[in-house]
Amino acid sequence: MEEEITKSNFIKTIITEDLENGKNDGKVITRFPPEPNGYLHIGHAKSICLNFGIAREFKGRCNLRFDDTNPEKEDQKYIDAIIEDVKWLGFEWGETIHYASDYFENLYHFAEELIEKGKAYVCSLNAEQMRAYRGTLTEPGKESPDRNRPVEESLDLFRRMKAGEFDEGTYVLRAKIDMASPNINLRDPIIYRIKKMAHPRTGDAWCIYPMYDFTHGISDALEGVTHSLCTLEFQDHRPLYDWLLDEVSVPCHPRQYEFARMNLNFTVMSKRKLQKLVEQDYVEGWDDPRLPTLAGIRRRGYPPAAIRNFCNLIGVGKKENRIDVGLLENCVREELNETAPRVMAVINPLKVTIENWEDGITDELDALNHPQKPEMGKRKVLFSKHIYIEKEDFMENAPKKFFRLSEGREVRLRYAYFITCKEVIKDETGEVVELICSYDPATRGGNAPDGRKVKGTLHWVSEEGSIPAKINLYDRLFQDEDPEADTEHFTENLNPDSLVVLENGKVEKSLENAEPSMVYQFERLGYFCADSKESSPANLVFNRTVTLRDTWAKVKKKR
RNA sequence: UGGGGCGUCGUCAAGCGGUAAGACACAGGAUUUUGAUUCCUGCAUUCGGAGGUUCGAAUCCUCCCGCCCCAGCCA
Numbered sequence: 064m065e066e067e068i069t070k071s072n073f074i075k076t077i078i079t080e081d082l083e084n085g086k087n088d089g090k091v092i093t094r095f096p097p098e099p100n101g102y103l104h105i106g107h108a109k110s111i112c113l114n115f116g117i118a119r120e121f122k123g124r125c126n127l128r129f130d131d132t133n134p135e136k137e138d139q140k141y142i143d144a145i146i147e148d149v150k151w152l153g154f155e156w157g158e159t160i161h162y163a164s165d166y167f168e169n170l171y172h173f174a175e176e177l178i179e180k181g182k183a184y185v186c187s188l189n190a191e192q193m194r195a196y197r198g199t200l201t202e203p204g205k206e207s208p209d210r211n212r213p214v215e216e217s218l219d220l221f222r223r224m225k226a227g228e229f230d231e232g233t234y235v236l237r238a239k240i241d242m243a244s245p246n247i248n249l250r251d252p253i254i255y256r257i258k259k260m261a262h263p264r265t266g267d268a269w270c271i272y273p274m275y276d277f278t279h280g281i282s283d284a285l286e287g288v289t290h291s292l293c294t295l296e297f298q299d300h301r302p303l304y305d306w307l308l309d310e311v312s313v314p315c316h317p318r319q320y321e322f323a324r325m326n327l328n329f330t331v332m333s334k335r336k337l338q339k340l341v342e343q344d345y346v347e348g349w350d351d352p353r354l355p356t357l358a359g360i361r362r363r364g365y366p367p368a369a370i371r372n373f374c375n376l377i378g379v380g381k382k383e384n385r386i387d388v389g390l391l392e393n394c395v396r397e398e399l400n401e402t403a404p405r406v407m408a409v410i411n412p413l414k415v416t417i418e419n420w421e422d423g424i425t426d427e428l429d430a431l432n433h434p435q436k437p438e439m440g441k442r443k444v445l446f447s448k449h450i451y452i453e454k455e456d457f458m459e460n461a462p463k464k465f466f467r468l469s470e471g472r473e474v475r476l477r478y479a480y481f482i483t484c485k486e487v488i489k490d491e492t493g494e495v496v497e498l499i500c501s502y503d504p505a506t507r508g509g510n511a512p513d514g515r516k517v518k519g520t521l522h523w524v525s526e527e528g529s530i531p532a533k534i535n536l537y538d539r540l541f542q543d544e545d546p547e548a549d550t551e552h553f554t555e556n557l558n559p560d561s562l563v564v565l566e567n568g569k570v571e572k573s574l575e576n577a578e579p580s581m582v583y584q585f586e587r588l589g590y591f592c593a594d595s596k597e598s599s600p601a602n603l604v605f606n607r608t609v610t611l612r613d614t615w616a617k618v619k620k621k622r
Numbered sequence: 623u624g625g626g627g628c629g630u631c632g633u634c635a636a637g638c639g640g641u642a643a644g645a646c647a648c649a650g651g652a653u654u655u656u657g658a659u660u661c662c663u664g665c666a667u668u669c670g671g672a673g674g675u676u677c678g679a680a681u682c683c684u685c686c687c688g689c690c691c692c693a694g695c696c697a
Contacts, residue, residue: 071635071644098697133696190695197693201624202691233697245625249694256695275697299626299692321627323690328633376645378635380628383690387633390646402661407656435659456656468656477655509655520656587656615657 071378087289092125098142101334102349102356103148109325112374115154119355128161131239142480148357173311173380185220203243204250227270232255245368280304284313287504291319325384353540364582364608369398404432408585412451416495420448430478449526466519481506483566492547522586529564532603
């Protein structure tokens with residue numbers, strides 16, 4: 064991995080300065096703290112690459128920590144999926160995976176410490192009253208009648224909360240800060256609530272659970288995190304983060320920095336919408352290749368290196384952004400162009416009969432697996448009397464600018480021979496169903512000894528011995544450029560049953576052994592991933608990854 | 623209208639008082655056994671706006687404008 068170091072990252076600047084000033088004993092420890100309540104998507108990749116990338120770059124460490132403080136929404140299946148996704152992106156966290164729930168005991172003691180210091184109290188206001196007492200954006204809040212409850216009484220109540228003596232909603236533990244603060248987060252925030260619910264990891268051990276604000280800072284401190292990186296919406300929480308770490312006897316005081324989350328145009332990123340799409344069966348599951356989930360794009364064939372590079376290119380700042388997905392796709396193409404073996408496939412076949420080729424005879428031709436990389440080797444492809452070309456590679460009454468096949472014109476079949484179209488056969492509806500062509504034996508391999516040139520080169524597939532495959536030509540799930548658009552506005556570009564004919568792999572067997580998740584470049588058609596879910600040697604299924612640039616499309620548009 | 627943030631090319635993004643990097647997109651051109659790839663070339667006299675300080679401002683000061691976030695016993 065040769066990730067470039069970009070300067071467009073103010074956090075790296077801060078860390079560099081901290082290091083120069085000898086802070087944190089020269090250590091850099093970050094963490095990636097997802098709540099296991101859904102699948103990770105491309106937006107999370109930014110945070111992952113940032114946190115793990117910084118750890119790697121500064122020779123520090125990044126903890127994977129699950130922020131599992133709300134059993135209502137969380138599930139083991141999300142934990143498993145998240146672990147797999149982070150691994151897939153290429154990052155490591157050492158032996159241990161951390162869980163906020165591992166600190167429940169510590170957290171509880173810190174809460175008691177706060178009560179003992181008179182910095183927290185048990186409050187009996189119900190949710191509705193709490194809201195009323197909180198005040199508004201412009202008006203200060205009112206102090207709870209319980210605010211001056213004696214320490215001993217709060218302690219007793221809190222212990223009984225823990226013991227399960229009270230129903231949900233009857234009591235909460237609140238930090239005693241300032242009900243008149245212009246920052247609403249400081250108006251005596253709730254730090255513990257009663258939830259009589261089993262936790263995926265701690266089971267029935269607890270019936271009180273700590274809130275995010277209380278948990279997060281302390282977890283960071285317990286892990287020795289030096290730089291706690293989160294998204295912009297937590298900026299207003301920073302004073303609370305700092306207040307808490309100052310009041311409680313934790314080993315260190317990490318610093319929180321906020322950055323803007325990644326937004327992509329035309330891309331469904333909200334957890335709510337993704338959940339709806341999955342649960343209401345609009346898609347096959349969280350790993351549906353149309354989805355921008357990490358599991359989805361993995362199945363789609365996006366290489367992890369491309370994602371990492373993308374996250375590097377977009378930078379890290381505080382500005383709201385909506386990045387063009389085109390940049391992502393460019394990163395994917397760039398990576399795949401280097402690594403994907405090329406192969407010929409015909410998606411929309413048009414039969415071609417070579418009139419001067421003897422029936423029953425086959426020829427084996429050399430084809431490069433990568434035109435610019437001979438080290439990737441070559442393979443043999445089969446040529447015979449009957450072959451298929453792409454329907455759109457033939458045009459009647461073609462304009463001069465059309466470089467492909469037309470009646471009377473000569474083109475090159477890639478790695479094979481020059482052929483000339485002699486006759487066009489149509490069915491009763493007038494549709495072209497077959498071409499009769501002649502080939503020039505002297506052009507075997509694709510070059511004419513007499514030096515004559517040909518403008519077009521076509522991909523093709525031999526009828527004999529070709530491999531049929533299924534191709535999922537579906538595209539990314541689009542939504543309006545406006546991310547607020549509803550799921551109803553999604554357009555599906557679904558084409559599940561197209562049949563493709565792949566070049567014969569008789570000699571190299573490369574395709575018959577197509578590895579699931581391996582991405583191939585189908586000549587001129589784009590990049591396709593052998594579907595890791597459905598592919599087997601007997602049943603090849605490909606998902607479209609990204610398309611190639613098509614300047615012929617532009618030429619057509621202009622005319 | 624309280625508080626916290628943010629405004630540099632179509633989209634990201636460098637720049638931190640010395641006269642606007644780079645990437646994607648876009649537009650031309652060259653090479654090419656796929657109209658791909660690769661390779662050149664062009665693309666902000668101007669930094670949300672208006673004043674001011676200065677020999678000199680995107681960078682400092684003042685005012686104004688616009689956008690985002692916060693009133694879950696979610697994270």
